[in-house]
Amino acid sequence: xxxKVRIPTPLRTLTNGVDIVELSGxxxxxxxxxxxxxxxxxxxxxxxxxxxxxxxxNVYVNDxxxxxxxxxxxxxxxxxxxxxxxxxxxx
Amino acid sequence: xALSDIAEQxxxxxxxxARYNRQMLWAPIGIEGQKKLKAAKVLLVGCGALGTVLxxxxxxxxxxxxxxxxxxxxxxxxxxxxxxFDHDDIEQNLPxxxxxxxxxxxxxxxxxxxxxxxxxxxxxIEQLAAGKDLLLDGTDNFExxxxxxxxxxxxxxxxxxxxxxSAMGLAMNVLPGETPCLRCIxxxxxxxxxxxxxxxxxxxxxxxxVVSSWQAMEAxxxxxGNRADLSxxxxxxxxxxxxxxxxxxxxxxxxxxxxxCKxxxxxxxxxxxxxxxxxxxxxxxxxxxxxxxxxxxxxQVAANLRNVGKASFNKFMLKCPIVEGEGERRREYxxxxxxxxxxxxKGTNEAGIARALYSKYVGA
Numbered sequence: 001x002x003x004k005v006r007i008p009t010p011l012r013t014l015t016n017g018v019d020i021v022e023l024s025g026x027x028x029x030x031x032x033x034x035x036x037x038x039x040x041x042x043x044x045x046x047x048x049x050x051x052x053x054x055x056x057x058n059v060y061v062n063d064x065x066x067x068x069x070x071x072x073x074x075x076x077x078x079x080x081x082x083x084x085x086x087x088x089x090x091x
Numbered sequence: 092x093a094l095s096d097i098a099e100q101x102x103x104x105x106x107x108x109a110r111y112n113r114q115m116l117w118a119p120i121g122i123e124g125q126k127k128l129k130a131a132k133v134l135l136v137g138c139g140a141l142g143t144v145l146x147x148x149x150x151x152x153x154x155x156x157x158x159x160x161x162x163x164x165x166x167x168x169x170x171x172x173x174x175x176f177d178h179d180d181i182e183q184n185l186p187x188x189x190x191x192x193x194x195x196x197x198x199x200x201x202x203x204x205x206x207x208x209x210x211x212x213x214x215x216i217e218q219l220a221a222g223k224d225l226l227l228d229g230t231d232n233f234e235x236x237x238x239x240x241x242x243x244x245x246x247x248x249x250x251x252x253x254x255x256x257s258a259m260g261l262a263m264n265v266l267p268g269e270t271p272c273l274r275c276i277x278x279x280x281x282x283x284x285x286x287x288x289x290x291x292x293x294x295x296x297x298x299x300x301v302v303s304s305w306q307a308m309e310a311x312x313x314x315x316g317n318r319a320d321l322s323x324x325x326x327x328x329x330x331x332x333x334x335x336x337x338x339x340x341x342x343x344x345x346x347x348x349x350x351x352c353k354x355x356x357x358x359x360x361x362x363x364x365x366x367x368x369x370x371x372x373x374x375x376x377x378x379x380x381x382x383x384x385x386x387x388x389x390x391q392v393a394a395n396l397r398n399v400g401k402a403s404f405n406k407f408m409l410k411c412p413i414v415e416g417e418g419e420r421r422r423e424y425x426x427x428x429x430x431x432x433x434x435x436x437k438g439t440n441e442a443g444i445a446r447a448l449y450s451k452y453v454g455a
Contacts, residue, residue: 006332006334008259008329009256009257009258009259009287009292009329009331010256010259010286010287010292013287013292013391013394013395019332041388041390041391044285044388045285054279054281055277055278055279056277056278056279056280056281058276058277058338060336060338060339063336063337063338063339064339065338065339065340065342065343065346067342067343067346067347068339068342068343068346083327083336083338085261085325085327085338086281086286087233087254087277087280087281087286088254088255088256088259088260088261088286089231089232089233089236089254089256089280089286089288089450089454089455090140090231090254090255090256090288090289090294091137091139091140091141091142091228091229091230091231091253091254091255091289091299091302
């Protein structure tokens, strides 16, 4: 089931400004790996190493932190809202 | 209490509270809440975009004592969003905290404002925070936020995180011992240059207002004793995309093995992760070394700087000219960034200016 993932502004420099990417779903980890495969540099922004997110990026499914769910193994179903929330510094 | 009762009480209240009538009509604040605001001592760290909106709202709301600390001066590009400043302040070449103090004195002379012109760092932040009821985040960089977080947890003083870029923002209350802290949410900061900053990717005035208005409202709840009404969420939005979210972070304290609030290791406050600045005598330059080892992706930094100046890089270093100000206040700098995150800023001998430029254009 394809899932639309919104790319947060700080990561759009990597997607040439594209704000929504359609990915094939499965699990959160699967989605993020697929996203990393599509855009150069995305892998480094999201992952510290394969299977481990950087500690300055959080992912939420339906407003729940995936760390409280099944982390990267959290399954994604049709209609789920996936948010990538990177730490931002401005102010 | 019925509204008519409040109105009657307000009529008989201390005339010095008259200016707060519309605010005291809101029952959860009332006269008692107003008196609590008057007794409150708040430290505002950073007086740029978020900081000026926070200072403006809290001064008008009647917070008794505000300490405003900032290392920077005002430039023409600040006026689009930094609501306490105007052209006169630029003409007078005032530091931001001093200009804010002067403006607030005209808005509400009952507020006692202390203006501190300094670079907040691990050696002075505990002194600045001592005796305060609340710490407010008006900064533009991760290092200072993690410092505020350390001081908050160590000394049991609440703080309110706020950050924004372009049309998106994040904000969260940190109540030591009750809520997750910032490092439960973001344990580490991104390597320098990885993330765009307001000075490389831009920021819109309404974004700033939403983040800092959220912070100010939470501050008012906290300072008037309405703690049960505080938001337990990480507030996240993108106003250009029409998205507003309340992210559930309640369990982050249990899940995160947080070095700060769980293990009480205050790594930023101890200076372990502190950046160091060294003035390079006779060269009109300052070197900045980071407290953490990292690898900088020059391609990303050059892309972030594309609207700032023409950056060139090889395997070892990146160079970019930076121009700030206009007319008599025009200043030319040159940023040289090394692969380990170290930088040399040419064009100044002042550590505070160099550190500010690093935060604004590299981002850390």
